[in-house]
Amino acid sequence: MKIRLMTATAPVVLGAMLMSGCTTVSAATDAPKAAAGDAATTYAGPFAKPSTLPFHAPDFASIGDSDYHPAIEAGIAAKRAEIAAIADNPAAPDFDNTIVALEKAGSLLTRVRNVFDQLVSANTNDTLDAVDTAMSPKLAALDDDMYLNEKLFARVKSVHDSAQGKALTGEDAMLLATTYADFVHEGALLAPAQKAQLKQMNLRLASLETEFSQKLTAGTAAADPVFDSAAQLDGMPEAAIAAAAKHAEDKGLKGKYAIALLNFTQHPALSQLKNRASRKTLFEASVNRTSSGGEYDTTGIVSELATLRAKKAALLGKPDFASWQMYDRMVTSPAKAMSFMQSFVPALSAAQTREAKELQDFAKAHGDDIALQPWDWGYYAEQVRRAKYDLDDAQIKPYFEVWRVLEDGVFHAATKTYGITFKRRTDLPVYHPTMRTYEVYDKDGSELALFYFDPFARPNKQGGAWMGNFVEQSYLTGDKPVIFNTLNIVPPAEGQPALATWDNVTTMFHEFGHALHGMFASQKYPSLAGSNTARDFVEFPSQFNENFATVPEVLNHYAKHYRTGAAIPPELIGKIEAASRFNQGLGLGETLEAAMLDMDWHRLTPEQASQPPIAFEGKALAEMGLRTDLIPPRYRTPYFRHIWSNGYSAGYYAYIWTEMLAHDGWDWVEKHGGMTRANGDHIRASFLGQGHSKDYAVMYRDFTGHDPEVEPMLEARGLVSKGR
Numbered sequence: 001m002k003i004r005l006m007t008a009t010a011p012v013v014l015g016a017m018l019m020s021g022c023t024t025v026s027a028a029t030d031a032p033k034a035a036a037g038d039a040a041t042t043y044a045g046p047f048a049k050p051s052t053l054p055f056h057a058p059d060f061a062s063i064g065d066s067d068y069h070p071a072i073e074a075g076i077a078a079k080r081a082e083i084a085a086i087a088d089n090p091a092a093p094d095f096d097n098t099i100v101a102l103e104k105a106g107s108l109l110t111r112v113r114n115v116f117d118q119l120v121s122a123n124t125n126d127t128l129d130a131v132d133t134a135m136s137p138k139l140a141a142l143d144d145d146m147y148l149n150e151k152l153f154a155r156v157k158s159v160h161d162s163a164q165g166k167a168l169t170g171e172d173a174m175l176l177a178t179t180y181a182d183f184v185h186e187g188a189l190l191a192p193a194q195k196a197q198l199k200q201m202n203l204r205l206a207s208l209e210t211e212f213s214q215k216l217t218a219g220t221a222a223a224d225p226v227f228d229s230a231a232q233l234d235g236m237p238e239a240a241i242a243a244a245a246k247h248a249e250d251k252g253l254k255g256k257y258a259i260a261l262l263n264f265t266q267h268p269a270l271s272q273l274k275n276r277a278s279r280k281t282l283f284e285a286s287v288n289r290t291s292s293g294g295e296y297d298t299t300g301i302v303s304e305l306a307t308l309r310a311k312k313a314a315l316l317g318k319p320d321f322a323s324w325q326m327y328d329r330m331v332t333s334p335a336k337a338m339s340f341m342q343s344f345v346p347a348l349s350a351a352q353t354r355e356a357k358e359l360q361d362f363a364k365a366h367g368d369d370i371a372l373q374p375w376d377w378g379y380y381a382e383q384v385r386r387a388k389y390d391l392d393d394a395q396i397k398p399y400f401e402v403w404r405v406l407e408d409g410v411f412h413a414a415t416k417t418y419g420i421t422f423k424r425r426t427d428l429p430v431y432h433p434t435m436r437t438y439e440v441y442d443k444d445g446s447e448l449a450l451f452y453f454d455p456f457a458r459p460n461k462q463g464g465a466w467m468g469n470f471v472e473q474s475y476l477t478g479d480k481p482v483i484f485n486t487l488n489i490v491p492p493a494e495g496q497p498a499l500a501t502w503d504n505v506t507t508m509f510h511e512f513g514h515a516l517h518g519m520f521a522s523q524k525y526p527s528l529a530g531s532n533t534a535r536d537f538v539e540f541p542s543q544f545n546e547n548f549a550t551v552p553e554v555l556n557h558y559a560k561h562y563r564t565g566a567a568i569p570p571e572l573i574g575k576i577e578a579a580s581r582f583n584q585g586l587g588l589g590e591t592l593e594a595a596m597l598d599m600d601w602h603r604l605t606p607e608q609a610s611q612p613p614i615a616f617e618g619k620a621l622a623e624m625g626l627r628t629d630l631i632p633p634r635y636r637t638p639y640f641r642h643i644w645s646n647g648y649s650a651g652y653y654a655y656i657w658t659e660m661l662a663h664d665g666w667d668w669v670e671k672h673g674g675m676t677r678a679n680g681d682h683i684r685a686s687f688l689g690q691g692h693s694k695d696y697a698v699m700y701r702d703f704t705g706h707d708p709e710v711e712p713m714l715e716a717r718g719l720v721s722k723g724r
């Protein structure tokens with residue numbers, strides 16, 4: 001199952017993704033196999049074979065929108081035929097003819113989906129959206145048909161239980177273990193009647209998830225607050241006010257001003273708007289979206305989803321959905337995830353109370369006689385930030401020209417640490433003209449990978465930032481990795497340089513950490529390669545890589561004024577660092593609240609899950625021990641896309657868990673000489689090049705020599721003082 005990588009800082013949303021679990025009612029084994037095979041063999045489109053470009057890079061010059069539908073159909077048919085051939089193989093089951101054969105199945109489908117999934121996320125149109133909608137249930141059905149195929153599972157189980165299976169070592173043993181666990185997870189051990197029931201549930205779940213996603217997208221746009229005059233938006237930058245005017249006009253409200261809501265609760269304009277009533281309007285539009293009745297209300301879907309998920313877990317013999325979902329994680333149970341999260345509550349709760357008082361006092365001292373409300377937090381936090389750190393984006397951005405940050409910062413850090421080098425290629429086709437492509441060379445000068453960088457926001461790109469593979473590394477196929485990073489940096493005006501905010505800069509380092517995970521992949525089996533790791537491990541390499549952004553040698557190399565070339569002044573760096581520890585009561589607080597809310601939702605029995613969502617959420621928030629009255633979760637239940645339609649259910653904690661790993665891991669680096677080539681080789685050997693070839697906890701101990709500890713994160717977040 002392909003995992004999409006989303007940043008916590010700017011979470012992405014993937015619409016009706018082709019990645020949701022499983023689904024169908026049709027009994028695949030009854031499908032006419034010859035016909036399926038024919039459909040596959042007659043396909044002759046651009047995805048029929050690996051492209052002839054270097055690294056088998058997608059040949060965007062020869063792929064048209066109309067090519068995807070037939071390619072996905074043919075890919076599904078081909079995979080079905082391949083699976084049937086494995087299940088029906090007259091030879092006795094063994095590791096090669098069953099487990100490795102399964103690993104090889106579906107190459108056509110993988111080839112087209114690796115391209116399609118990225119395009120429908122990053123550069124979509126009505127045609128691609130329609131293909132997505134049409135194919136989603138078929139792809140989910142394909143998964144079910146494989147995992148619930150009795151003959152196939154009998155062979156997998158036979159290999160798993162055999163002497164040959166038990167004698168396997170290393171990556172072979174891991175492939176067998178994960179393959180078997182995936183089948184069991186998807187219900188392979190169930191009786192036939194239960195399997196039929198599970199298929200029905202999966203079908204309904206998939207359609208609910210898609211419906212949720214579509215309603216949320218439409219409902220968020222419909223909830224954009226509209227203002228009558230520019231005066232109400234006083235405090236926002238002129239360009240943002242102009243954008244609001246344009247946005248209103250696009251909505252057919254010429255002469256008015258509309259602020260486009262973002263995926264998450266705290267809109268940046270909340271820190272700018274001087275007019276308190278406008279802040280309240282914007283805040284309430286954000287937190288109440290898709291829960292106020294009407295055609296876009298998602299609470300009914302949420303209720304059904306939560307209930308059905310709880311029922312599914314019960315059918316699969318698990319106490320709750322979270323326990324079922326966490327079968328392949330580094331954190332092995334919901335209770336462990338909860339107790340990890342609760343370990344932050346005392347320090348965080350104190351920070352929230354301290355910060356609330358500071359903001360309240362600031363308001364009073366500046367003549368604002370108010371009782372602090374959630375819509376005031378961002379505004380006064382920004383005032384305090386300015387007073388304390390005198391730092392705003394306009395000051396910083398001229399030092400962060402996007403391409404220089406990439407080449408002289410992100411790449412430079414990787415060259416210094418890992419010895420890899422980069423060369424721009426302009427001869428390979430791209431899906432959007434603002435992208436750039438680089439060939440990556442290993443420390444010995446050999447070809448390592450191909451890297452695409454797609455930095456700028458556009459209307460047909462989903463929000464956030466993510467990484468993915470066009471081609472997965474595998475010694476089995478002989479393929480080298482082809483990787484992309486996708487971001488949403490505000491594009492430059494015509495003729496102007498592209499400038500990044502500090503948040504953009506850290507996101508660039510973050511996504512490139514995922515890219516390195518993919519580039520350093522050195523696995524035999526693609527399903528174990530590179531970033532194909534658990535939800536609560538996969539964000540570790542990326543968050544770890546963010547640390548390089550502030551290493552002086554790296555920062556001084558890329559942070560240069562775009563016009564004068566002058567180095568960024570040291571006092572500005574000091575302010576950036578101090579500011580990163582500011583306002584953590586909100587920063588970490590809203591994330592932790594969302595993560596606990598996610599876990600609360602997915603530890604319910606079916607009866608508990610069927611209670612009205614808003615009432616349940618209210619109770620869950622009240623019991624967290626945090627100031628949820630002033631700091632709502634980053635996502636409230638009705639717009640928590642990660643958990644209702646993006647596969648992050650019982651997994652949002654992973655952002656905090658992996659951040660903890662990243663800080664603890666960086667602590668090791670700092671204590672062992674910093675950014676050296678020797679440390680780079682150690683990092684690559686212990687986890688960055690290991691994919692999922694080993695147990696996660698083992699890889700982590702290989703790296704630092706101990707189990708992960710939470711203190712470095714608390715210190716980095718400024719929640720405890722650095723006493724070591």
Ligand SMILES: [Zn+2]
Pocket residue numbers: 005006007008510511514539542
């Ligand atoms: Zn990430």
